[in-house]
Amino acid sequence: xxxxxxxxxxxxxxxxxxxxxxxxxxxxxxxxxxxxxxxxxxxxxxxxxxxxxxxxxxxxxxxxxxxxxxxxxxxxxxxxxxxxxxxxxxxxxxxxxxxxxxxxxxxxxxxxxxxxxxxxxxxxxxxxxxxxxxxxxxxxxxxxxxxxxxxxxxxxxxxxxxxxxxxxxxxxxxxxxxxxxxxxxxxxxxxxxxxxxxxxxxxxxxxxxxxxxxxxxxxxxxxxxxxxxxxxxxxxxxxxxxxxxxxxxxxxxxxxxxxxxxxxxxxxxxxxxxxxxxxxxxxxxxxxxxxxxxxxxxxxxxxxxxxxxxxxxxxxxxxxxxxxxxxxxxxxxxxxxxxxxxxxxxxxxxxxxxxxxxxxxxxxxxxxxxxxxxxxxxxxxxxxxxxxxxxxxxxxxxx
Amino acid sequence: xxxxxxxxxxxxxxxxxxxxxxxxxxxxxxxxxxxxxxxxxxxxxxxxxxxxxxxxxxxxxxxxxxxxxxxxxxxxxxxxxxxxxxxxxxxxxxxxxxxxxxxxxxxxxxxxxxxxxxxxxxxxxxxxxxxxxxxxxxxxxxxxxxxxxxxxxxxxxxxxxxxxxxxxxxxxxxxxxxxxxxxxxxxxxxxxxxxxxxxxxxxxxxxxxxxxxxxxxxxxxxxxxxxxxxxxxxxxxxxxxxxxxxxxxxxxxxxxxxxxxxxxxxxxxxxxxxxxxxxxxxxxxxxxxxxxxxxxxxxxxxxxxxxxxxxxxxxxxxxxxxxxxxxxxxxxxxxxxxxxxxxxxxxxxxxxxxxxxxxxxxxxxxxxxxxxxxxxxxxxxxxxxxxxxxxxxxxxxxx
Numbered sequence: 001x002x003x004x005x006x007x008x009x010x011x012x013x014x015x016x017x018x019x020x021x022x023x024x025x026x027x028x029x030x031x032x033x034x035x036x037x038x039x040x041x042x043x044x045x046x047x048x049x050x051x052x053x054x055x056x057x058x059x060x061x062x063x064x065x066x067x068x069x070x071x072x073x074x075x076x077x078x079x080x081x082x083x084x085x086x087x088x089x090x091x092x093x094x095x096x097x098x099x100x101x102x103x104x105x106x107x108x109x110x111x112x113x114x115x116x117x118x119x120x121x122x123x124x125x126x127x128x129x130x131x132x133x134x135x136x137x138x139x140x141x142x143x144x145x146x147x148x149x150x151x152x153x154x155x156x157x158x159x160x161x162x163x164x165x166x167x168x169x170x171x172x173x174x175x176x177x178x179x180x181x182x183x184x185x186x187x188x189x190x191x192x193x194x195x196x197x198x199x200x201x202x203x204x205x206x207x208x209x210x211x212x213x214x215x216x217x218x219x220x221x222x223x224x225x226x227x228x229x230x231x232x233x234x235x236x237x238x239x240x241x242x243x244x245x246x247x248x249x250x251x252x253x254x255x256x257x258x259x260x261x262x263x264x265x266x267x268x269x270x271x272x273x274x275x276x277x278x279x280x281x282x283x284x285x286x287x288x289x290x291x292x293x294x295x296x297x298x299x300x301x302x303x304x305x306x307x308x309x310x311x312x313x314x315x316x317x318x319x320x321x322x323x324x325x326x327x328x329x330x331x332x333x334x335x336x337x338x339x340x341x342x343x344x345x346x347x348x349x350x351x352x353x354x355x356x357x358x359x360x361x362x363x364x365x366x367x368x369x370x371x372x373x374x375x376x377x378x379x380x381x382x383x384x385x386x387x388x389x390x391x392x393x394x395x396x397x398x399x
Numbered sequence: 400x401x402x403x404x405x406x407x408x409x410x411x412x413x414x415x416x417x418x419x420x421x422x423x424x425x426x427x428x429x430x431x432x433x434x435x436x437x438x439x440x441x442x443x444x445x446x447x448x449x450x451x452x453x454x455x456x457x458x459x460x461x462x463x464x465x466x467x468x469x470x471x472x473x474x475x476x477x478x479x480x481x482x483x484x485x486x487x488x489x490x491x492x493x494x495x496x497x498x499x500x501x502x503x504x505x506x507x508x509x510x511x512x513x514x515x516x517x518x519x520x521x522x523x524x525x526x527x528x529x530x531x532x533x534x535x536x537x538x539x540x541x542x543x544x545x546x547x548x549x550x551x552x553x554x555x556x557x558x559x560x561x562x563x564x565x566x567x568x569x570x571x572x573x574x575x576x577x578x579x580x581x582x583x584x585x586x587x588x589x590x591x592x593x594x595x596x597x598x599x600x601x602x603x604x605x606x607x608x609x610x611x612x613x614x615x616x617x618x619x620x621x622x623x624x625x626x627x628x629x630x631x632x633x634x635x636x637x638x639x640x641x642x643x644x645x646x647x648x649x650x651x652x653x654x655x656x657x658x659x660x661x662x663x664x665x666x667x668x669x670x671x672x673x674x675x676x677x678x679x680x681x682x683x684x685x686x687x688x689x690x691x692x693x694x695x696x697x698x699x700x701x702x703x704x705x706x707x708x709x710x711x712x713x714x715x716x717x718x719x720x721x722x723x724x725x726x727x728x729x730x731x732x733x734x735x736x737x738x739x740x741x742x743x744x745x746x747x748x749x750x751x752x753x754x755x756x757x758x759x760x761x762x763x764x765x766x767x768x769x770x771x772x773x774x775x776x777x778x779x780x781x782x783x784x785x786x787x788x789x790x791x792x793x794x795x796x797x798x
Contacts, residue, residue, distance in 0.1 A: 025584055026614065029603035029797070041594060043763075050761065074620065076580025078591035093690070094580055096591045130761050142764060151607060151798040152767040155600025155691055159593075159763050163585030181475025181493055185424055186562030192477035192495045194558075195440060201554025204428035208550060215425065221473065291492070292554055322748020349721020349787055350749050362449065362529050364442075364558050365541060368551040388748055396795060398428070399550040 001268040004336050008305055011277055015284060017312035018169040018235060025158055028149050030210050031167035032312045037143040039160035043135040047097040050128045054088040054110055054117050055101035058125035065119045069112065088117050097129055104128035146314025148210065168312030171211040174234040175199050178219045178226060178241045178251055179290060197364060198240040198295045205299050208398025209307040226254025235310050237283050238303065241290030251287060255280055268378055269336040271361035272298045293361040296399060297338050304397055323391045326354030329383045337376035340367050353391050370394060400667040403735050407704055410676055414683060416711035417568040417634060424557055427548050429609050430566035431711045436542040438559035442534040446496040449527045453487040453509055453516050454500035457524035464518045468511065487516050496528055503527035545713025567711030570610040573633040574598050577618045577625060577640045577650055578689060596763060597639040597694045604698050607797025608706040625653025634709050636682050637702065640689030650686060654679055667777055668735040670760035671697045692760040695798060696737050703796055722790045725753030728782045736775035739766050752790050769793060
């Protein structure tokens with residue numbers, strides 16, 4: 001058995017980011033920048049007013065001073081003149097500062113009547129002006145390569161006048177579920193059969209990670225059928241089932257007909273254990289267990305980082321955090337454990353993670369109700385309630 | 400000025416969830432269940448083996464006992480007979496337990512040769528059997544109404560044989576950005592103008608929240624043009640700009656021509672302050688500030704819960720958590736403040752939130768680099784480094 005981290009490192013070592021494509025800003029949310037995104041404009045483009053009020057010369061703006069209103073300049077309607085001593089210009093948030101002015105008097109500190117504005121509060125030079133380039137200058141890197149774009153990033157790119165963005169193509173991930181006993185939802189269920197949940201759950205997980213899933217038809221437990229089903233161009237082929245130690249492990253034999261070079265591991269983990277990784281020609285193949293809970297826990301630990309790498313993300317590490325235990329845990333054995341747990345806010349605000357009493361990997365409903373996985377290292381000693389543990393929030397991964 | 404919570408409550412009070420539509424499981428990730436989703440099958444459908452091994456009678460399974468192998472039953476191929484005393488059946492994880500058997504001997508605890516299996520480890524009745532309905536029974540509620548579906552939920556629904564799911568229709572949200580000074584990215588920039596970031600950033604935010612954005616063309620600062628632009632059927636109309644106290648607040652006047660009944664507030668908050676909410680016929684209208692940072696912070700505080708309510712989510716509260724301050728904060732004034740901050744893991748694993756020194760709402764780049772908002776209540780006293788503060792993680796909202 002090899003440790004989780006080693007298996008993950010070996011997977012990541014052979015995966016590469018997809019190539020670059022260009023998308024419109026409207027389609028950019030959740031995509032990964034393929035190159036540093038540089039501003040095409042300076043923001044603000046010139047010195048602008050930060051408030052509604054009056055542009056003036058600070059030297060003129062003693063309390064009680066009266067200035068002649070030389071004009072009005074709404075945002076988007078710059079004033080062409082130069083402000084003279086004793087003059088003020090009515091303007092608004094975002095209006096370009098006129099030549100000659102060096103401060104803005106807030107409108108609530110001003111009284112305007114008959115073309116004259118009276119200063120009610122002294123204003124010093126530079127007040128309420130946003131300087132040209134204060135946010136960024138043309139050519140500045142706004143977003144580094146490898147960042148998955150948030151709504152704020154989309155706004156920032158728009159602000160930098162970038163209607164088209166270079167991003168990594170979404171990885172295409174084919175999913176092959178195998179087994180004589182499984183049917184897709186809605187299909188006739190064979191005698192002794194069950195409804196397959198892995199294919200659709202993995203497809204949703206893959207979509208949440210920003211990739212494009214393709215659910216292949218279920219392959220029966222037959223080498224030739226498996227070989228035929230796996231003939232699909234993809235950046236990654238994910239299989240589920242057929243990877244246990246039983247006599248019906250046909251996925252590897254089936255894919256071997258298509259040239260699979262296999263690196264088959266038992267991982268020192270629970271739930272899970274058997275994991276297959278290899279290459280079928282150019283296509284990396286990740287074989288997950290058939291058990292639904294095991295398959296999805298393995299997806300978190302191995303598929304999530306793999307998709308991050310394929311998708312060009314700079315950060316491929318799983319987002320872990322610390323919680324306190326809500327209930328004691330027994331010492332762990334030699335396998336890393338991943339306990340399904342509820343989270344609740346603790347007295348000091350820190351999350352409290354309480355593992356479900358039942359950790360049977362057959363309980364998909366309990367897993368769906370979990371908020372987090374508690375990560376227990378191999379041979380972790382018994383831990384009392386209140387001790388710190390490492391967790392992964394499931395919803396944060398879209399799973 | 401009214402408090403943030405009151406404004407939010409008034410918005411939520413008049414919004415209703417969209418109607419129900421039915422989608423295929425493959426399209427269900429991120430959708431919101433419109434009714435409790437009930438299993439159509441029992442899982443497991445019958446007692447099944449939890450492991451690869453041999454079904455037998457526990458009474459026969461003393462250490463060293465030799466049993467006749469009566470057959471093999473792969474998963475999906477139930478064995479029709481009844482196990483007799485002295486017999487064992489070869490089976491695998493997920494295989495239906497044969498009549499007559501009451502336990503499973505693990506294959507690693509067995510030796511098989513010439514049709515005889517030798518018991519190497521005693522097994523007690525009931526071992527390694529997953530009972531029918533252990534995960535769920537037909538008719539059980541798998542997923543409550545109002546839950547936004549995760550990948551695990553999709554798997555659970557599949558497992559319950561639900562190919563079609565009743566979900567709330569995605570709310571349709573129209574976005575109207577206004578202002579003579581703004582252009583959409585790539586368009587010619589008017590003199591003194593800037594590139595609009597709000598429309599695309601809000602569209603991304605709306606999409607992240609599971610709704611469908613529609614970016615309307617930018618309306619100039621003209622009542623008739625604004626009235627014309629706002630003619631679109633939507634579950635919510637979001638405007639940005641035009642809601643300050645200046646002379647160029649034309650959004651309200653423009654929408655008044657279409658019958659806007661307005662509830663205009665100054666909110667006791669920063670950044671932000673002016674917020675407009677009202678109804679134009681049947682369409683609720685949320686007016687956000689024009690400043691990009693203010694608009695997105697207001698989107699977090701008001702639009703996110705509004706979208707959750709429109710989308711039928713049972714939980715409309717913002718997900719807040721507790722962090723420790725990385726640097727001291729001065730006492731707050733009468734407005735709730737929302738400080739852009741970085742998060743880092745602290746010594747005890749708790750997140751440490753450090754507000755940026757510059758909190759100017761014109762700095763969109765700094766906001767894009769932030770991890771969280773630190774929520775400061777009105778009149779919050781000065782806080783030292785290490786004190787607990789309430790935060791909202793921005794990426795968790797897709798923003």
